[in-house]
Amino acid sequence: MNQPIAHASLAPATPFRTAADARRAIRSGAWTGHTVGLAPANVQGNLMILPADLAGDFLRFCQANPKPCPLLGVSEPGSRRLPALGLDLDLATDAPGYRVFEHGELTAEVPDLEAIWRDDFVTFVIGCSFSFEEALLAAGVPLRHVAEGRNVAMYTTAIPTTAAGPFHGPLVVSMRPMKAADAIRAIQITGRLPAVHGAPVHIGDPSLIGIADIAAPDFGDPVAILPDEMPVFWACGVTPQAVAMAAKPALCVTHAPGLMLITDLLNRDLAFV
CATH class of the missing domain: 3.30.2040.10 (PSTPO5379-like domain)
Known part of the structure; x- marks a missing residue:
């Protein structure tokens, strides 16, 4: 399962002023590499996208496994938007790469989900160690x-x-x-x-x-x-990919490892004291 991941050279400082700038570059295909160090003040998220009939079970899985699956947000069925994480955010285009699993097998790696998006998809955004x-x-x-x-x-x-x-x-x-x-x-x-x-x-x-x-x-x-x-x-938020391989749902989609969704949430707001 160790798949090659594209790299862009990582400068000492992010080349993007804001998370929205980074998302636009990703959406346009101008940035295709991993997101380590991009918009470093902003929260990044892992993705798990499932048909709605499996969403309730996966929500319970996240609740039972908060260390690997800390939830940042859950979309409405069919919606590509999660305004709480970014007003212009598009769940189908704003990660640099996605993985498609069918019956537990990785069948495709794609740059966006435009061609396969479904009206019953529910997206889970999970906290990321980045x-x-x-x-x-x-x-x-x-x-x-x-x-x-x-x-x-x-x-x-x-x-x-x-x-x-x-x-x-x-x-x-x-x-x-x-x-x-x-x-x-x-x-x-x-x-x-x-x-x-x-x-x-x-x-x-x-x-x-x-x-x-x-x-x-x-x-x-x-x-x-x-x-x-x-x-x-x-x-690690890649845990859902191992779960997809073990549970073998008919269809699920994840981010490609290291190619995260960058949100408008700020890291400084996540801490508790």
């Missing part, structure tokens, strides 16, 4: 994949999610290598951000959560782990 990275960087916690312009490394684990209706499957995690002091600070910072996955779910030995080869992520790009660093793992 949003807490702004807070980590502001606190001086280095993130190697951001510095190198790479997509974050993501892995399918042996940790099961809590089933709801037909939805079940393994937890997917994202990994960032950190020195011990930075890991402690990252736990403190992300623990205040449950809307974008919250605190890590595991630190250290990847084999303890079923990851056989840390150098070979299932999604995203590998990054080096230096001798004085440890891998730190967060629950």
Whole structure:
């Protein structure tokens, strides 16, 4: 399932002034790469799009699994709009890439959903770890994949999610290598951000959560782990893709890993104290 993901070079600062500018560039095809570092003050979201007859079960799945699936918004059936996340936002065009699953099999990767959109589609927007990275960087916690312009490394684990209706499957995690002091600070910072996955779910030995080869992520790009660093793992919004492969619904659509929906919500508004 490790699929190649297109990259655009990542400048130190976002090339877009606002989230709306980024969405327009994505919608027009001017930006086709991953969204790490784009509109860094804004909340990014994972997508799960399902026929309406499965939406209730998936809502219960999200409620039962808030770490990998913290909900930011749910659309009305057939609507491509979610005004609470952006007045001009179009759910069918504003992620740089989408994946189509049929009966658990990945059958297509497409730049937009214009040709396949249905009147019964319900879209779930799920919090993304890219949003807490702004807070980590502001606190001086280095993130190697951001510095190198790479997509974050993501892995399918042996940790099961809590089933709801037909939805079940393994937890997917994202990994960032950190020195011990930075890991402690990252736990403190992300623990205040449950809307974008919250605190890590595991630190250290990847084999303890079923990851056989840390150098070979299932999604995203590998990054080096230096001798004085440890891998730190967060629950990841790519989990619904692993769930789609396990539950095998007749049809569902997700974002492509690392190619997120950028909303008008601000990261600073997500924290609780």
